[in-house]
Amino acid sequence: GDSVTQMEGPVTLSEEAFLTINCTYTATGYPSLFWYVQYPGEGLQLLLKATKADDKGSNKGFEATYRKETTSFHLEKGSVQVSDSAVYFCALGNAGNMLTFGGGTRLMVKP
């Protein structure tokens, strides 16, 4: 079945540091890929998505490129802020119904 693996956290960075959170997937067919963010006490918010190979999703300074050859969708940001502290989830959607999530990566940004 489909699966998503993302790097374990927590990831602790200083403000303005470069961020990478790795995500790899296993899936049949041509899934869509997503990054969701969850702030403390809140539900999941869509951060960005990509629907086909080589697509780049971007939002709020975050980027991720759908790499079919390496089955990866790594999340990057050039300069993190304290307000980016949250848990980030990589997910894939296949055949138009359920999403399969990774285990989440907690990011802590220190001033």
Place this chain on the structure above:
Amino acid sequence: DTGVSQNPRHKITKRGQNVTFRCDPISEHNRLYWYRQTLGQGPEFLTYFQNEAQLEKSRLLSDRFSAERPKGSFSTLEIQRTEQGDSAMYLCASSLEGWRGAQETQYFGPGTRLLVL
């Protein structure tokens, strides 16, 4: 766009009691999903509806769990005879139906946090 809403936000119950949660999706969305998230884990799919039809159920959804979407709008998730292992965040999401099976974005509600004592 008022977003997905869920009620209650928190529920504390004693083992063996029944609980019911409600989800109101984004109004034009015909698909509605339920997920469960335990502490430190990613959400796990439970079930989904297209309009009022329940199209898929996960093996995680034991006989004590039942979900309905009677008029194709709001949905309820009931857990009977709750157990301590049911303690989790229950998330609802909604989406449009993708064209030719394409994956449409799912928008999540704030969740209902259940604690079974």
